Amino acid sequence: MSQSTTATPQAPAASHSGSSLVNASRAEGATVGNPLLDDPRISCRSVNVWYDDNHAIQDVTLDIGRNQVIAMIGPSGCGKSTFLRCINRMNDTVEGCRCTGKILLDQLDINSPQVDVVALRAQVGMVFQKPNPFPKSIYDNVIYGPRIHGLVRGRAEEDELVEASLVKAGLWNEVKDRLHQPGTGLSGGQQQRLCIARAIAVSPEVILMDEPCSALDPIATAKVEELIDELRAQFTIVIVTHSMQQAARVSQRTAYFHLGRLVEVGETRKIFTKPGHQLTEDYITGRFG
Numbered sequence: 001m002s003q004s005t006t007a008t009p010q011a012p013a014a015s016h017s018g019s020s021l022v023n024a025s026r027a028e029g030a031t032v033g034n035p036l037l038d039d040p041r042i043s044c045r046s047v048n049v050w051y052d053d054n055h056a057i058q059d060v061t062l063d064i065g066r067n068q069v070i071a072m073i074g075p076s077g078c079g080k081s082t083f084l085r086c087i088n089r090m091n092d093t094v095e096g097c098r099c100t101g102k103i104l105l106d107q108l109d110i111n112s113p114q115v116d117v118v119a120l121r122a123q124v125g126m127v128f129q130k131p132n133p134f135p136k137s138i139y140d141n142v143i144y145g146p147r148i149h150g151l152v153r154g155r156a157e158e159d160e161l162v163e164a165s166l167v168k169a170g171l172w173n174e175v176k177d178r179l180h181q182p183g184t185g186l187s188g189g190q191q192q193r194l195c196i197a198r199a200i201a202v203s204p205e206v207i208l209m210d211e212p213c214s215a216l217d218p219i220a221t222a223k224v225e226e227l228i229d230e231l232r233a234q235f236t237i238v239i240v241t242h243s244m245q246q247a248a249r250v251s252q253r254t255a256y257f258h259l260g261r262l263v264e265v266g267e268t269r270k271i272f273t274k275p276g277h278q279l280t281e282d283y284i285t286g287r288f289g
């Protein structure tokens with residue numbers, strides 16, 4: 001990622017009262033709703049991302065709150081995953097990708113040259129669309145991160161952390177008698193909860209989830225959603241989803257992206273009942289996307 005530029009926070013766009021929608025067919029102009037929060041966990045200011053000439057994220061300013069779930073929604077290709085990957089610098093590894101803007105995690109400028117990216121990714125964990133356990137035992141999947149980050153010493157501490165992480169991920173009862181069997185031998189939904197346990201084990205502050213339920217059946221999805229709701233007491237969660245129902249069930253705030261722009265952000269209830277932008281309304285009512 002290239003060095004960030006300092007940006008002036010945008011003033012929040014005027015909020016929209018009544019039923020008047022911003023009737024723009026294109027995603028130009030300021031974000032509708034209030035992208036800023038008091039005392040945010042993460043502040044993103046004028047974030048831009050290019051893949052060579054493709055301007056994939058365009059001047060996105062957004063705060064992400066503590067102990068809450070923010071859902072990122074929008075049509076395929078609008079930049080949700082790209083934006084998510086800015087938050088733990090996963091785009092650093094993408095050839096041809098250039099990012100500008102400022103992202104603060106609490107007071108830490110995550111793009112500062114002093115930041116250790118490996119440590120940052122422990123603070124800002126990620127759960128991917130497809131469960132991706134390591135080809136190791138269930139136990140080792142969970143303890144691998146804490147070991148490399150020096151968070152545990154000795155078998156007793158390791159056992160305790162493995163159990164606590166699996167309990168938090170809602171998986172302990174299903175795996176406690178098979179901890180030394182391969183993680184890849186679990187069902188898809190169990191594997192996804194194992195990946196969540198693995199992310200939690202290093203005590204992150206933020207968990208980024210990119211369509212974490214898209215490969216799961218409705219029962220496994222319900223379990224992961226329940227878990228997300230419990231985890232928000234302790235973590236800040238950013239979830240990308242194509243399911244409007246899921247966004248409505250798990251998030252307190254929703255951000256609607258369109259062609260690389262943050263078109264609208266607000267309380268989830270409001271976004272789904274009284275969106276302020278025509279593009280948001282078209283998307284949530286299934287008119288496109």
Ligand SMILES: Nc1ncnc2c1ncn2[C@@H]1O[C@H](COP(=O)(O)OP(=O)(O)OP(=O)(O)O)[C@@H](O)[C@H]1O
Binds near residue numbers: 056
């Ligand atoms: N690794 C990459 N290299 C080049 N271009 C990319 C890369 N990843 C994404 N893009 C481009 O950036 C834009 C945004 O893609 P992104 O994957 O962030 O969208 P998305 O909203 O997550 O879509 P989906 O809902 O399909 O996952 C698209 O034009 C895409 O082609």
Ligand SMILES: [Mg+2]
Binds near residue numbers: 080082210
């Ligand atoms: Mg994506």
